[in-house]
Amino acid sequence: MTGLRERKKAETRAALGWAAIHLTAERGYDNVRVEDIAEAAGVSPRTFNNYFSSKAEAIASRHLDRSLRTAAALRERPVDEPLWAALTQAALEQFTRGPEVEAMPSPTHAQWVAGVRTMLAEPALQGERLRAVAVAEAELAAAVAERTGTDLATDMYPRLVAAAASAAVAVAMQHYLDSADPPAPIERLITDAFTQVAAGLPAPPR
Amino acid sequence: MTGLRERKKAETRAALGWAAIHLTAERGYDNVRVEDIAEAAGVSPRTFNNYFSSKAEAIASRHLDRSLRTAAALRERPVDEPLWAALTQAALEQFTRGPEVEAMPSPTHAQWVAGVRTMLAEPALQGERLRAVAVAEAELAAAVAERTGTDLATDMYPRLVAAAASAAVAVAMQHYLDSADPPAPIERLITDAFTQVAAGLPAPPR
DNA sequence: GATATTTTTGCGGGGCACGCATCTTTGCGT
């Protein structure tokens, strides 16, 4: 059962995370104070640090949540699906755009994308983002171990798979952001990346 | 030519980095103040921030340097060596222990390892470490692109290779630290990891 | 409705990162 307490906590957390991202994309990382984020979310500044232990962590929180969902998605895939096909699908599922982005008016949208790009370039945030990916990777490794019947404690295999899958997604996203004109569809990039990794990344003929 | 100026800068940087690691492994991350690190390196506290923009960055600096050396090492490998063999060797080269560690007396050494483990577990450092790896990965990708005649701007291939290689090293290191009793030789773990990745990480028979 | 738990909030402290002005060191041309 989902009590009022838990729901409110989740809402506050989401509000703080979203406010942190929104304000940062709008004004730039160090023109946003914790105080501003707290105000936008309707809580006291002190409360901010009850939810996140740093400004960076708040901003990275959505990325963390989404990354964790990949592991959960893998567990939902049919057990008889081949591993790499299941991984690819699990990853793809995370890239259907949510309503709060879709509902954004178009001219604003361009500014938004630019703001996000600037945000991602901020060194102070990259570390936290990568840490989020690492946390999710552990979950993914556990799911892979379960699915393939390997042992996390003795085999490197599940961790290698999880790391390679994370890398595929990361590279595809980077490629998408870099060459956004014209923007190659992210779905194709992800599929491509997974295919190459699953083929062992052979050196191309020269 | 390597002037006095550059040499002194490099020395100061190294001294700060080493002091940061040493003190942190000894006392724990938040029992070390920037002031202490500066003092140990023989410079003023203000100077610390001329070299590193955070305590975490200073601690991760050696890791960054070592990671960057992998990319440099790849460039030194013979051009006719197959890609994955060259990558494996380049990575292996970075794991011959330096004299300042080798020279450490054995009882102290145990404490040292424990200290380092605690240090690596510190959340505040993990992000910075990962960021260092990411920076090195970009270098590695460039080296791979060069060696394979692919194009960084249009092909995901070199980045995927770099990411997969980084992941192989990271997983091997993690495995090494986790199962350190008995400690499997790191060289074998790395070689194993690279072999699996280059084979496309096929699902094992159940 | 009264009591017990959880969460929020205000306050205060210790530290960190950095801009700016100043002083010192190094490099170089004559």
Place this chain on the structure above:
DNA sequence: ACGCAAAGATGCGTGCCCCGCAAAAATATC
């Protein structure tokens, strides 16, 4: 050898961040 220009080191001051602690408010339990 000397002095000037460039680069680095230092001290000071500022704004912000993160967190411990204890009181107050909100929610759950009976």
